[in-house]
Amino acid sequence: VVVAVLNISWQTLADATALGAVYALMAVGIGLVFGVLRLVNFAYGQLIMSGAFALALASEWGWPVWAGILLCFAVVLALSVGMDYLVFRPLRGQAPAVMLVATFAVAFLLQSVALLWFGPLGKIASSLAYLNRPVTISGVEIRKITIVALVVAAMCLLALWLLLERTTIGLQMRASSMDFQTARLLGVRANRVIGVAVLISGALAAVVAVMLTVQNPLVTPDFALRDTIIVLAGVVLGGMNRPISATLGGFSIGFASGLLGGALPTEKSQYLPTFLFVAVIVILLVRPGGLFGRSQMAERL
Amino acid sequence: MSSLQVLLAPVVLVVAAALLGATVSASTQTYFIDTLVKVSIVVALYVFIGNSGVLSFGHISFVALGAWTAGVLTVPAGEKPAIMPNLAHWLAQRTTGNLTSLLLAALVGGAAAFVVGIPLMRLSGLAAGIATFAVLEITHNVLRYYERIGPGLNTFSSVPETTGLRQAAIGALVVIVLAFVYARSRFGRLLRATREDAAAARAVGTSVYSQRLIAFTISGLLAGLAGGLYVHLLPLNTEALYLDLTFITLAMLVVGGTTSLFGAVVGALAVSALDSFLAVAENGTSVFGIQIDLPAGTRVIVVGVLMAVVLILRPSGLTGGREFDLRRWRWRV
Numbered sequence: 001v002v003v004a005v006l007n008i009s010w011q012t013l014a015d016a017t018a019l020g021a022v023y024a025l026m027a028v029g030i031g032l033v034f035g036v037l038r039l040v041n042f043a044y045g046q047l048i049m050s051g052a053f054a055l056a057l058a059s060e061w062g063w064p065v066w067a068g069i070l071l072c073f074a075v076v077l078a079l080s081v082g083m084d085y086l087v088f089r090p091l092r093g094q095a096p097a098v099m100l101v102a103t104f105a106v107a108f109l110l111q112s113v114a115l116l117w118f119g120p121l122g123k124i125a126s127s128l129a130y131l132n133r134p135v136t137i138s139g140v141e142i143r144k145i146t147i148v149a150l151v152v153a154a155m156c157l158l159a160l161w162l163l164l165e166r167t168t169i170g171l172q173m174r175a176s177s178m179d180f181q182t183a184r185l186l187g188v189r190a191n192r193v194i195g196v197a198v199l200i201s202g203a204l205a206a207v208v209a210v211m212l213t214v215q216n217p218l219v220t221p222d223f224a225l226r227d228t229i230i231v232l233a234g235v236v237l238g239g240m241n242r243p244i245s246a247t248l249g250g251f252s253i254g255f256a257s258g259l260l261g262g263a264l265p266t267e268k269s270q271y272l273p274t275f276l277f278v279a280v281i282v283i284l285l286v287r288p289g290g291l292f293g294r295s296q297m298a299e300r301l
Numbered sequence: 302m303s304s305l306q307v308l309l310a311p312v313v314l315v316v317a318a319a320l321l322g323a324t325v326s327a328s329t330q331t332y333f334i335d336t337l338v339k340v341s342i343v344v345a346l347y348v349f350i351g352n353s354g355v356l357s358f359g360h361i362s363f364v365a366l367g368a369w370t371a372g373v374l375t376v377p378a379g380e381k382p383a384i385m386p387n388l389a390h391w392l393a394q395r396t397t398g399n400l401t402s403l404l405l406a407a408l409v410g411g412a413a414a415f416v417v418g419i420p421l422m423r424l425s426g427l428a429a430g431i432a433t434f435a436v437l438e439i440t441h442n443v444l445r446y447y448e449r450i451g452p453g454l455n456t457f458s459s460v461p462e463t464t465g466l467r468q469a470a471i472g473a474l475v476v477i478v479l480a481f482v483y484a485r486s487r488f489g490r491l492l493r494a495t496r497e498d499a500a501a502a503r504a505v506g507t508s509v510y511s512q513r514l515i516a517f518t519i520s521g522l523l524a525g526l527a528g529g530l531y532v533h534l535l536p537l538n539t540e541a542l543y544l545d546l547t548f549i550t551l552a553m554l555v556v557g558g559t560t561s562l563f564g565a566v567v568g569a570l571a572v573s574a575l576d577s578f579l580a581v582a583e584n585g586t587s588v589f590g591i592q593i594d595l596p597a598g599t600r601v602i603v604v605g606v607l608m609a610v611v612l613i614l615r616p617s618g619l620t621g622g623r624e625f626d627l628r629r630w631r632w633r634v
Binding site for chain 1: 420421430432435436438545555612616
């Protein structure tokens, strides 16, 4: 009924859900690192961009699809670990503002390296393009990637949930997100927990890189930049402290932006960012601790 | 005496930069003028971020609004239809002089900051960071597509280029003096108290909210003025007043040292100097007889790397976030 009232087609709904799913993966990638490092990684979008360029290069060299995806994972994971060693580690324990600006610097660094290397026009990653074709399910045309994105995202989130809830390292990560000092006092190895969080976050970035390049095969240096900004807002909206609330925040903002993009008439859809970010501000004002966050204690003295 | 030093040190640096700029060729001079405008923007950032300790990604919005105000008002009436065909009637009719346009730019920046600040100053930490980012996104989006108040996607050409070395230097000095007066005032001190210990400041009856709102408004005013200066320097468009400028100005502030006026000025000058030198080197130049010819694009990379290195080695910035103090230097010598 709601669908009919708002005049939204099933196609828009499916696309919005898929966008939400991809954003949820990005959100959980950002949220995991934030949990253990208290660091908002602005450079996350550039990790995805690097992975996308790896895919584009692989398809230019005529590599098979699996090799391209492997290269994408290798590049993104190497960059995440490198970032952790070179930037996050020396800055551990600094003021959040300093760390945030440092990741800003890394983001622009990676972007300008890409600009130097590939030029502003970018490259085309065509090897997975067949996933962009539609299939018809009971009269509704849905792109294959929409289904793939949903399935992959669901599987990733399920695996992550199992890891966080059912393994020791997962327990340690959740404990560290709650209170890193206490967790360390109880014998949690800081470097190990952080290393695992960085790796998982990198792997998620690689997955997102694959799915975003299918939807948008033209890879430019500012690839995924807009998405990262929106996801960051979503993560804060959802509540950064717990992976589940960050994920929900990412999904909601992706879903909302997909739905708005489909529902708004063309002459209004150019103002989509305005609608989206006004909503972000309003929600932040009502619930500064996050939509899905647990009620937080007042700042301790 | 020491309070005079705090004002004099940044003033001397700016005047020195301006005098140095007066001796070089016209094409190099552009870099000096641009640097002085950046000093104004960074000092405007310092007024809020430095004194309150709250990060804001939204200040380039006020720079952009100032630039739009000054630009729309000073494009000659005859050329308005060409670059701004959809301009609102009441704006198309009016043209003002250089000084009026700068004052109005400052007022618009301040008014916008006040209005935005009323709801936003209740937030702190990450929520404040994201909310101010949201303000930047909204301003960018609206200025880009709402053609009744400006050129939209077009570049702001035909704005009289009145920001020469003198106007940029005077503008930077005005901004520095106002920032100094604010920081020395009762309000500035109270705001710094909330930064150091919010609970203690509250306990003696300071309203964190209103102190932050005052600083945000003043800093928006200064940012608007800087935007006015900027649009009179070179033709701008929305992309020039967006993420890149946000990044470079925040980086300047952090590299110099967030919590001091001296740090803001030193950071802006140091990063600008390096950036300009690299820009010149990309076109090929020689220093002390050594030919330097860097590939195009190295500039952003070098600045980015240096930024990260400074942050890692000296997280509180080049000045350590302290004001200039002659006594510290005497001890060292």
